[in-house]
Amino acid sequence: MSPDPHPWAQELGTLYDHAWHRLVRGVHDRHAPARHPTLATVSPDGLPKVRTVVLRAADKPQGRLEIHTNLHSSKIADLMAKPLAALHVWDHGSRLQIRVEAEVEIASGAAVADTWAWVPNRSRTAYGSSHTPGHPIPSALAYDNDPDQSVFAVLHLNIRALDLLHLGAYHRRAQFTRESGWAGLWLVP
Numbered sequence: 001m002s003p004d005p006h007p008w009a010q011e012l013g014t015l016y017d018h019a020w021h022r023l024v025r026g027v028h029d030r031h032a033p034a035r036h037p038t039l040a041t042v043s044p045d046g047l048p049k050v051r052t053v054v055l056r057a058a059d060k061p062q063g064r065l066e067i068h069t070n071l072h073s074s075k076i077a078d079l080m081a082k083p084l085a086a087l088h089v090w091d092h093g094s095r096l097q098i099r100v101e102a103e104v105e106i107a108s109g110a111a112v113a114d115t116w117a118w119v120p121n122r123s124r125t126a127y128g129s130s131h132t133p134g135h136p137i138p139s140a141l142a143y144d145n146d147p148d149q150s151v152f153a154v155l156h157l158n159i160r161a162l163d164l165l166h167l168g169a170y171h172r173r174a175q176f177t178r179e180s181g182w183a184g185l186w187l188v189p
């Protein structure tokens with residue numbers, strides 16, 4: 001019999017550690033699956049909204065993730081009304097689905113000046129203030145992208161719960177909550 005390719009999935013502790021390892025990898029490796037998670041919010045009228053984002057930081061000891069966005073994007077209005085989000089990653093190589101539930105803090109202005117200083121010029125073009133993202137324009141390129149730090153926002157996701165699903169010869173699913181000190185609980189997959 002061939003050895004189990006994912007022995008880390010057998011124990012709650014190693015499963016949890018592996019999920020964080022893959023999240024951190026997403027921050028540092030542009031080709032890693034966790035580089036581009038899907039972020040879900042709820043709009044003020046109660047509709048689910050999803051979009052691809054870039055994972056900018058992953059802090060395991062604090063149970064925190066970081067995403068950068070335009071302060072005028074509609075996800076900010078969603079989060080102002082309801083500061084909760086979900087984040088999803090399918091890590092094919094690890095056969096691991098990572099689902100995150102988090103409380104979100106929005107930081108902008110002077111509080112994010114240090115972070116802005118590290119944003120490369122090519123990324124700064126996402127933070128133009130002349131047009132609100134999602135605003136109608138007369139033709140496809142009728143917008144400018146002069147960077148403006150005043151519309152740069154950092155989303156701090158304070159994780160409440162992690163739901164991990166590993167697909168193997170036997171599927172395994174576990175939940176880890178901040179409330180339980182990340183102790184972990186096996187669930188029926």
Ligand SMILES: Cc1cc2nc3c(=O)[nH]c(=O)nc-3n(C[C@H](O)[C@H](O)[C@H](O)COP(=O)(O)O)c2cc1C
Pocket residue numbers: 036049050051052053054055067068069070073074075076133134
């Ligand atoms: C590969 C990829 C990466 C993206 N990264 C981000 C990001 O880090 N932050 C962000 O706000 N939008 C990012 N976007 C754009 C969003 O998916 C979305 O179109 C935009 O934020 C507007 O979303 P909203 O109207 O729901 O707020 C990315 C899109 C793609 C395709």
